[in-house]
Amino acid sequence: MTHTIRKATADDAGRLAELAAVTFPLACPPGSSPEDIAAHLADTLSERHFRTYLADPGVTILVIDAGGGGLRGYSLLVNRPALDPDVASALTALPSAELSKCYVHPDHHGLGAAADLMQATIGHAAAAGATGLWLGVNSQNTKAIRFYEKSGFRKVGTKSFRLGSAVEHDFVMERRLGG
Numbered sequence: 001m002t003h004t005i006r007k008a009t010a011d012d013a014g015r016l017a018e019l020a021a022v023t024f025p026l027a028c029p030p031g032s033s034p035e036d037i038a039a040h041l042a043d044t045l046s047e048r049h050f051r052t053y054l055a056d057p058g059v060t061i062l063v064i065d066a067g068g069g070g071l072r073g074y075s076l077l078v079n080r081p082a083l084d085p086d087v088a089s090a091l092t093a094l095p096s097a098e099l100s101k102c103y104v105h106p107d108h109h110g111l112g113a114a115a116d117l118m119q120a121t122i123g124h125a126a127a128a129g130a131t132g133l134w135l136g137v138n139s140q141n142t143k144a145i146r147f148y149e150k151s152g153f154r155k156v157g158t159k160s161f162r163l164g165s166a167v168e169h170d171f172v173m174e175r176r177l178g179g
């Protein structure tokens with residue numbers, strides 16, 4: 001199936017929120033409560049939040065565009081130094097950008113779309129001047145961890161992530177860019 005990877009615009013905010021509502025639950029540990037997931041979506045992944053991300057010069061959102069208005073996935077890059085002390089002390093390649101989100105619609109898992117998105121995202125981070133790219137991934141999300149390892153990331157540390165009332169533990173993974 002053909003698709004293009006492009007930078008998202010303000011017009012994509014509503015479609016990004018719809019895609020996030022489908023894909024965010026897939027990244028949560030099996031025991032996550034529906035209430036916590038819904039609260040996280042409302043607090044960080046609504047159309048309003050995507051509008052704010054899209055207006056932020058330190059943020060780049062790339063989308064997998066299937067044509068005809070359909071989006072199959074998205075990544076969100078943050079080109080700012082990591083504030084979390086656990087992350088900052090774990091990173092080895094600086095300056096580093098954060099791959100804050102990387103989500104593909106489940107109908108398109110295992111088909112290479114995620115690899116295309118990752119390749120484009122790595123290219124953007126490198127072009128913006130980053131030497132490294134880091135991400136946090138839930139320690140139980142074995143599928144995503146496998147995907148990130150295939151994409152050249154390795155585990156360099158851990159950090160905590162709050163999902164509603166629960167504190168989840170994320171692996172911090174890092175990949176060197178270029179050279």
Ligand SMILES: CC(C)(COP(=O)(O)OP(=O)(O)OC[C@H]1O[C@@H](n2cnc3c(N)ncnc32)[C@H](O)[C@@H]1OP(=O)(O)O)[C@@H](O)C(=O)NCCC(=O)NCCS
Binds near residue numbers: 143147
């Ligand atoms: C993470 C994601 C972008 C990867 O895209 P994808 O198309 O599924 O990736 P791929 O199929 O190339 O790679 C997944 C790998 O995990 C493996 N895998 C699948 N299910 C698995 C499981 N339950 N346990 C371990 N490995 C698993 C696959 O076999 C594949 O590895 P292989 O190529 O060596 O066989 C996509 O799965 C996704 O959007 N998931 C939901 C959201 C998410 O978790 N995002 C990451 C948040 S940090």
